[in-house]
Amino acid sequence: MSTIEVEHASRWYGNVVAVNDVTMDVGPGVTGLLGPNGAGKSTLLHMMSGFLAPSIGAVRVDGVPVWHDHELYRTIGLVPERDAVYGYLTARQLAVASARLHGLPRPEEAADRALAMVELTDAADRRIDTYSKGMRQRAKVAAALVHEPEVLLLDEPFNGMDPRQRLHMMELVQTMGQEGRTVLFSSHILEEVERVAEHIQVIIAGRLAASGDFREIRRLMTDRPHVFTIRSSDDRRLATALIADRSTTSVEVGGEGLRVLAADFGRFTWLVPRVARDLTVRLREVRPADESLESVFSYLVTQ
Amino acid sequence: MSSHPELAAGVIHDIGYRRYDGPRLGRWSAARAVYVHSLRGIFGIGRPARAKVLPFLLVAITAAPALVSGALTAVVAVIPPIPYAGYAYYLQIAIMIFLAAQAPQVVTGDIRFRTLSLYFSRPLERSDYVWAKLAALVTALFALMATPLLILYAALLLTHTHSASDALNESGRLAIGLAGVAVDALLLAAIGMAISAFTRVRAFAVVGIIGLYLVTSSVAAIVGGVAHGSDVGAAFGMVSPFSLLDGFQAWALRVPAVSPLEPGRLGWLYAIVVAADLALAVAVLHWRYRRIES
């Protein structure tokens, strides 16, 4: 069980600050690193994997700085975004090579295990340049897993995959999180992060904008009313009762039900079932309409 | 004052999506659109001023000797004007620069930016595209090389013709000259375009064309010069496109050869090689565009 600690780390290239004073801890389980393109996700991942030193600040794993610590590299696996694989190798050869580079005592066995984990055993002896995009990603993941790292960093792992491959990769990531590994993956596709990650870290223009569970983050956004959609057996009566309460900012009565802006999340969620019961109005659907990661994200981007 | 009651009441006009039920012209119209578009692109028409500089500068450079020659001949009658048929040979460097600069412009952009997918998803066949582009480049080269001839013709017509039969003779010479220029334009355009179509990077195509020109003209000049007068020398004259074309004109149009590498007895071979080169270049072009993944 390992924890990645980033403490006031910045990384710049001349005047371009790729990562700007970021402090975060990433523990066991699956964490999603979310941000628009160019926000600094790749740079941060490379700093965590020891490929890049921070310009200032510290990046540590279990208290030990990562940069140039070769012992520590044994515990970290990085799956980079670029197709940095040699197409003429087979997946097995790549995994064995990686195992040898890590100085493992039994490289072929380690490679077999890793290939089995990503379910590439059948195709393992074909050249990588005959693989589909999803299989290439899996080959890269296998090479990053041979040394059984405690920490696994994946840069945009679902890029360009079709639904079946993506589903498989998501399950793989979740499994590794459940095994107690510290898994951090970056993405700019909100749907993916929403589904797979237990925690999220949102990076915008090099700065850490938010951390935690996105629903909790949404509830912290108190300067914005929450949007709910409600369908009931008598929308209008319900609307009248809701608007009478101070927790409700506005109610829109439409063909698809009610659209309610609630200023006070806690009070409103408590209010709805009570009011409905008191009026004997049947609730059919109550849905927070803007609790998607997308909505949280677009709010954070405009901060 | 309301003769139109609806003006008093207020109207919202429908500017939503409109269907199109008009004529849909076929492949020929599409090819012509590509032709016109490419031709305008070569001369920078409809583009910012800087796109016009190089092509028009080269037209001016190519035509300048004609202007000078025409003026001289008008003033000093004994100085002969530059012959129509040999003009292209004398100005080969300027013509080559034009080709090297503009052939890639016409061709490599669509390959590099993958615009071909937009063309080929329309009722335009790949071969139509090739013919249209080639025609545009041929037209441009023809304009480049014919302009000086027309200038010379005008000068001569004004100053040296004193009768209708003189004018007719001069017109006949011009026509022959233009015929030669037409063949020149065809072959050079085909070669230039064939080279350009093989790379996505415009600069490579430019270098490729200039490189080919330099190598072939050097080889032809050296060997042809060393073996001058012999059949071998004449044969090597075919290596360089300009001496090839000049020799072909000499044989086909019965005008004196201007290039020092004369075809001698091999004029008929020159004709065959011109035809073969042209056919080969066009075939290569079609083959290349059939194979391009758009």
Place this chain on the structure above:
Amino acid sequence: MLARVEVIIAADRLTRRYPGVTALDELTLEVPPGIVGLVGANGAGKSTLIKILLGLLPATAGGARVLGLDPAREGGRVRALVGYMPEHDCLPPELSATELVVHMARVSGLPATAARERAADTLRHVGLYEERYRHIGGYSTGMRQRVKLAQALVHDPRLVLLDEPTNGLDPAGRAEMLALVRRIGVDFGISVLISSHHLGEIERICTHVVVIDGGRLLRSSSIAGFTERSQLLAVEVDERADDLAARLIAAGIRVREDGSTLLVDVGDDLTYDAVRDAIADLELGLIRMEQRQAHIEDVFRAPRPQEREVEHVIAS
């Protein structure tokens, strides 16, 4: 004039083989008019299918029909009636949007005046205003996608093929593009085939979905067929979900747990009231109550492991 078609695209055992890989394998499907999502075809399969439909590639076996025409024999006619928006970058940077779209309209066979007018209108419909006179080289991704869409629409096609139209767009841009696609399908009355990896987007705007896997048809049905509501009610409260579950079970209602959500079997309408009252009695906050819905992605999944039953000892 084409007769009204009930089937926009049809394939009959369509097969396309390359050395070493079979991109399409006996694909048979019928696509109705509307906004149709194409899901799951990976690179080779998808671009092969599009090329065959446009008549740019012959099939190895089987056939296809687009708008009632055979693209293998009448490719030119098909391409005059179909618009295509490629996934990849395809715009020349030195032209303006107007110049490009007018030119493409001409290449599609429109006469000069019609080309100019339709180009202007189409650029307006896709949301490009003054920008249209500037060079494409300076455009943002969102603007480029709009230009690509405009050139696909300018000749008034009966069908447009959109390949990953929201690629590279930020969430706001994606929402705008999807709204535009919906307008095309609904307001403009043009059939749309949209290929995308974003299943959420497909679910939002498509009327019909075709799922291809490994070159074969996995499923083709209306969107309702993919997203049918189940008889499960997903209930999420702000705290003490276990207490709520216990209360409901005591009332004879079956409840399962799925993460922080309770899944309640809806016996009849009274279940809704029972849930409502239980929450109100316990003074809990109701965050969510909605019918569980299937998703397109479920087609790719292995059968879900059983959600675990909640076992409670009812406090006496």
